[in-house]
Amino acid sequence: MPANGSPTATPRDATPDLSRPPSALGRAVQLGLDIDGVQRQITHYEQVLSVLRRQQENWAAGARGEQDVVQVLVGMDDARWHVLPDRRWPGTRRANIDVILVGHGGVFVIDVKNWREATVEDGRLLRGDADASDHLVKLTDQTVAVEDVLIAAGLPPTEVVAMLVLAGRRNIRHQLGRIVLLGEQDLARDLARRGARLSPELVERVKEELDQGCPPMPRDDPPPLSLPATPTPARPAASTPRRGRRPVNGAGAGAGRPAASAPRPLPAATQAEQEELFSRDELWQELLDAAGREPIEGWMTWLHPTQARLTSRTYSGPARIRGAAGTGKTVVALHRAKYLAARGERVLFTTLVKSLGPVYRALMARMAPEHVDRIEFMNVHTVAKRCLEESGETRPYDEKAAGTCFWRAWAQVGQHSELARLGLPLDYWKEEVFVVIKSRGLTDAEQYARLSRVGRSTPLQPVHRRAVWALFERYEKLREERRVLDGGDLLRLARDHVRAQSDAGGRRRYDAVIVDEVQDLGCVAVQLLHACVGDRPGGLLLVGDGQQTIYPGGFTLAEAGISVVGRSTVLTRNYRNRENIVRYAQAVVGDDSFDDLDGVQERGRREVEVVQHGGEVHEAAVADRAAQEAALCAHLTRLHTERDARFGDMAVLAPTNAEAATWLRVLLRNRIPAVSLECYEGGGNPSVKVGTYHRSKSLDFTHVALPDRNLFPPPRQPSESDDGYRERLRLERRQLFVAITRARDTLWAGVRPNPNDARPA
Template structure:
């Protein structure tokens, strides 16, 4: 033990003396200047001192110290070791704290980037960890470019943060320096994007606080909680066209390249893989069922996570606990936010909004005629408009057409909102107007006189039809007029044999051979009267235009888009098909048989149009809130319908619902005066009390006379109103008033339907069962179209107690309250 103690004392003494040796490179000395002997002076001094130390150690080693002295020496050594341990402990603690801070910041940036990458399907692009323009090593956390503009994002994972008196505080420290840095970054990005023609107002500095909610505006900087990031970006609306977004991205890629040495926050291993779900694999509840209640959690289930802190200074979640962002930022939630943001705009902007899920349909290539079909509110018309824009942008001559004359100006105005630079390459007109012009341009003289042709029919009815079996079967003469126009001339039939064997798609009242013979005789007499007067009816014009178009296919248009195709006649579609033939991307037909509001019908096979392998069914309703859609579906739930190439589809169709909620107000009144008063008061309350624009509301009724009457009543009450006959698709501050037919293809935030339980009209005394059944089905479809024009809320007037009058619901039931 003595030897061991002596050795320990020798080592301690040597160590103590070594700290006093100058120039010893082993202990941090740096005096290496040479001495006189050529040996460095520090080395000579070291040798001399070392010899002295060793001599002193030998002397001390021979002297046995007292116990007290030994204790003092050991105590001194312990104190020295403890000081070194404390120093290293403090250093280790600081390094760990610094590492946690950087890791937390990295997690925050990664989580924010994950949220932003999830918006890719909505047209947003994320550029993480980019070089600050004008610097060599400084970086910008994230750049975000999308329809809402350009965002310079700085991500902060701060535990204590608040906004107070217009300033940002991190704990007790003023964080103005962080805001100033972000503003400087934004100014640098603005300068870069000036070359791309982007105004500075479209570049937004955005400070994102991880794991928090809330939004504050501090001068120019927007401070946003991570959990509200998606909503805040979406609420910027649609400010940049896709072409501008691509130009900005190219400019930023060049001026703000990725940081070469930085760890990529959004590496493929960090970000969740986005798998696009197949529609075929979804299993939502049937439309008729109420939404299922959430299942009760098992007793052992963990409680829900606490609400995220706001920007008011509430402490953040404990360190090391990542915020639960994946569930909060699902694709469905993002898309709902996109829909709601579009719904806050005027109704005309809403009618141009394309859901991201449908964007792929716009630029899909088609080897021949194609079709898009789906229930009301599934976005068929807006897909057609964006398709027209896409085709025009690539240089095609495009026609957008439908039967309704007033839809042309509306669609033109809507497309001018989306792409003013391309609107002149697209023609918007009705099928009838196009057919007349087509004949005139090719030197075919036309005498289209609808009024004279109408008189010819009534003369033929009086001379031939009234005394025939047709006058005794309990059907109004107008039914036979439509039979001639849509079934016979609408198909271009030339002989009775064709008509005798025809299936008469769209006409459910059965006809015996004697009835068909009488109809054909009525048709022939009508034709003799018309020809004698030298006039053409609508069917003649379409037939002539079709035959001329077949001789000159492709001369006028490269692509034809037909909206509401179910309302055309077979010859009308043949005419449009002949304009482009079966060329690639030539013909696109859009429609829904359940929304057919005119008598008649046909199949695509009859028209000679094949869409096999090129037909798309839209199954998700993006327009109507759930309560409105359920209410409207009940009207036609029991009525099957023909859909051009699918016979006998069920009235209650499976439709996915994108927008829950909604409001349906059924107001029972005892007379017309009470109904007028209630409707007028609600219009004013919706505008003044609930913030619904007059221009986003519509009053729809079944006849033109009722339209004129309601328009006068609203005007006298000081409520601005405009007829749908005069509406051209521009934003105005007037309630739209029109018929169910005229509302086809349009959307409104709130719709008013007076006398809703008086349509379909009651059965007439002389009307047969078959005739009433066919008419009631058609009128229920017309009412269904009117009801589904409502996006958010619906007001329906019941001029007598429900159940006391004729029911409008299929199968004898009225829609749910």
């Protein structure tokens, strides 16, 4: 657990009933409500706003002479929604908050205004010709105060939404800073679109904290209101909560009853009894279990309460979040982006792999549909291309042409040098030029001669380094003759352009940049992203883990000119993988040390607290490829038919693109719905995902199958040197480790004889 704060919140999507699996998650509003449930909520919200509007004239709230929010307490048919009227504003003695709406859709601080002349111009709220921004400031301050109260309840700040509702108006929706401006008749649709985000237990805990931190204002109660009856659909009897405990505040056996007509604090004895009946740890476990029952896209946005403070932490400069696989780094990063966007900041969320951008965007659309358009999701090379378009660079970025130039350079220089006698594959020298030299932006031979080759363990003598530099210079000459740019040029030129703009006093292009899987980027790429925000407080957040580096080469943050001293957090709890899968994965890399961007070698077997016990790891011994195809397809089919597992929560992963394409054809031929990870965009696709170990980076799956598990890493080649083999083995073991740790609940590993073993000696 991070040492920077006490346990806090849990954002959740769709956990309306912890006692049984949800039936239609991700369909009607992609957040876990079936069609009938959505219609009931829309009808109910319309009734609530109708009552609020009718009663506005009965309540005065301050010297401004405006109509106040109607004070109501509404009971839903399943006791999942509560309207808390006229609550004390925390930190003040007499000021009040008009209405707090609490329920499975979240927490909403609502102010209703009877302003017929309200308009929005150029992002400013006007009442007639007068600037009404002071009302926005007040509502924002109220919302922040409610956030602070709810930290102890385990709710992250991003789940508290400020709404200014214009009574009697429709077709109005504006985002003014962190405040949503809505017409009354638009409110029901907006709330329903958010779906079910909080479990019944968390709703009740939030309500208790609000009763303590935002108690009812001490004044006479208003006359009771008569609300239209909400239709109550037939519901099956609630099942017994786990471990035989009684339901808490209407959940379980109490579901289906209307809520009380007015909020009443519980007697001390009842509160103490509640604490005994359902502890915080048990609540968190219930939330974790409920998250595990969701489609995998919902799981990938689930934040554990102990990590919630990280999403809103204040940093004085560049910061870093690191930790072992499964510790929730990417989830924290996504919630951090949501938090910053909700405050009006321009956010870039980036990584190396191009296909992850659409996935991240789809996940954010589930979490925060109102803020997703404020965040740019693109890989670092797309960022660089945009920068070069601004600079007027005309040379094309062409990796294929650059590759041709390299092989010509090798034929002219490399194959006749000392490099050809080291027993290393030709791709090794291409990586040395592209990854070690160009991704660091080296410009002369002396820099390379002194360079600590982070991530490369094969030693190179001075004669070898001189030969590499000669190869590099010939490649550069050929590339410049063709007037093309490679990836290193693209990033370097973009970095220099952004730095020049900043030095000239230009406005930074982003307020915040969040870099996921930073360990897979090069030094120049990270310098480019750093230049986009500089050292401004909270501007740059680097997220990643050196043990999951799946590409050759590396760098240190010191090389990049970035310091995160005092602003680095290490996550040590694995929430994703069940224990048996964690142990299986650790056995792969446990003996391999690694560098985590600081130049210090760390041991492979790390101390990780595993939250989820159990898990299945099944190694299936098969006689040949045909038998493996039959066994794997039978395994996926059994998961689907006997365990009611979703095909969309499964993945088949292979080490190469060719093998992944083969397995995609196998699944389709056996009438198992399947889709390539290259086409997956995180939108709840109901098909088995098939792709490479590399393409699966940053993704989670409930069930993973790894065919030919025992054949990767491949055995040593006859021409391969000892040093080259050891370096390749460590890299490929990390790639296998990443693939294994994509599995949450089950891992199937195919084991078949190596066809090369049958070759005659």
